[in-house]
Amino acid sequence: MIIHCKNTLGDGTIIYKDYEVDDPIPEDPETEEQQEEALTRYANSLTGASDPDLISAAETMITKLSKED
Amino acid sequence: MAEMLIDGAKLDACNTAEADAIRAKTGGSSPIPYDYANNKGFADAIAAIPSGTTITDGIVVKARNASGYATEIDYYKDDGIIYSYQFPGENTSPWRDLTTINIAPNTIALNGSGIFRYSKISQATATALYEKVTEIIGDGNAMFMGVASVTEAVLPNCTHILSNQLFRGCTNLQILRLPVCATVKSGTNADGVVPQLSNLTELTVGSVGHPYMYTSNGHFLYQTNNTNLIATFFIGSGQNADAVLSRERAGSTTATIVIKAANALEYNGTSYAAGDTILTSEVTA
Numbered sequence: 001m002i003i004h005c006k007n008t009l010g011d012g013t014i015i016y017k018d019y020e021v022d023d024p025i026p027e028d029p030e031t032e033e034q035q036e037e038a039l040t041r042y043a044n045s046l047t048g049a050s051d052p053d054l055i056s057a058a059e060t061m062i063t064k065l066s067k068e069d
Numbered sequence: 070m071a072e073m074l075i076d077g078a079k080l081d082a083c084n085t086a087e088a089d090a091i092r093a094k095t096g097g098s099s100p101i102p103y104d105y106a107n108n109k110g111f112a113d114a115i116a117a118i119p120s121g122t123t124i125t126d127g128i129v130v131k132a133r134n135a136s137g138y139a140t141e142i143d144y145y146k147d148d149g150i151i152y153s154y155q156f157p158g159e160n161t162s163p164w165r166d167l168t169t170i171n172i173a174p175n176t177i178a179l180n181g182s183g184i185f186r187y188s189k190i191s192q193a194t195a196t197a198l199y200e201k202v203t204e205i206i207g208d209g210n211a212m213f214m215g216v217a218s219v220t221e222a223v224l225p226n227c228t229h230i231l232s233n234q235l236f237r238g239c240t241n242l243q244i245l246r247l248p249v250c251a252t253v254k255s256g257t258n259a260d261g262v263v264p265q266l267s268n269l270t271e272l273t274v275g276s277v278g279h280p281y282m283y284t285s286n287g288h289f290l291y292q293t294n295n296t297n298l299i300a301t302f303f304i305g306s307g308q309n310a311d312a313v314l315s316r317e318r319a320g321s322t323t324a325t326i327v328i329k330a331a332n333a334l335e336y337n338g339t340s341y342a343a344g345d346t347i348l349t350s351e352v353t354a
Contacts, residue, residue: 001322003318003322003352003354004352004353004354005318005350005351005352005353006350006351006353007314007348007349007350007351008348008349008350008351009336009337009339009347009348010336010339010341010345010346010347010348011339013337016353019315019318019319020319021318021319021320021321021322022291022292022319022320
């Protein structure tokens with residue numbers, strides 16, 4: 001995801017610049033990278049973190065993989 | 070006035086019993102002088118009995134609620150480190166109703182995961198704790214996760230953070246100030262220090278004379294999208310300005326990010342004095 005920003009420098013110069021923002025974990029991870037990240041976060045959530053969205057994403061993926069198997 | 074008759078033998082027996090009791094506490098078998106002339110009896114000997122050893126490690130429960138759960142404790146720690154899952158607040162924890170912790174050491178390092186997760190500690194206890202924290206280490210997770218009582222966290226002595234998702238789920242946290250924090254490593258998950266906190270309005274890292282040293286392994290914001298959030302970073306080198314801005318901007322689509330000079334430096338060909346604003350970044354769309 002790209003966002004557009006106005007950066008005002010200390011000397012008054014204004015620079016418009018685009019930045020790439022971290023993508024949220026999708027509800028239904030599709031790519032191998034997304035699935036790996038979702039699993040990593042899910043494992044992490046079990047050891048200290050707790051994020052319903054991330055857990056939901058990981059569980060969706062696990063369910064999907066189970067059906068494929 | 071009627072005179073009181075005293076049985077001398079009985080009085081001697083009483084005095085001997087008292088002296089034996091004192092010797093039992095202090096050891097030895099030497100006679101203990103009875104100070105009759107100064108009307109003090111065994112008072113000096115009793116006053117000299119040691120009151121016990123000084124506690125250096127462990128927990129003393131000071132108050133419990135009607136259910137028997139501790140609500141206030143004194144916490145002693147001779148090594149000055151609090152480790153993982155020490156005071157979780159889940160219903161299965163013996164510390165589920167703990168609101169007040171009187172921490173004895175003057176400085177504390179936090180090491181590990183989930184130390185205070187879902188704890189019901191009061192803002193006053195949290196404030197006292199934060200003032201004593203010198204570093205957060207151990208590559209752990211979510212030390213203060215879900216601590217709902219805390220609205221303001223100021224850690225004036227914390228120089229280093231190595232912990233992922235430090236304040237995850239602290240939904241009421243509005244202010245986080247880390248005036249001497251030089252380095253942060255977000256751990257294995259890279260979700261930042263204040264992920265997804267929708268009520269956070271102020272984040273300040275570093276201060277004049279205490280630059281935040283950027284590394285690619287650490288950041289604060291992750292989906293931290295309060296439109297009123299102003300995140301300020303004091304840096305020590307102009308070369309870090311763009312790197313800090315890019316990394317933190319990646320974690321927020323809404324925050325205003327301000328980069329300031331912790332010391333005299335140059336950025337984009339312009340000189341800045343300590344405390345000057347180098348740049349202010351606002352989202353336009």
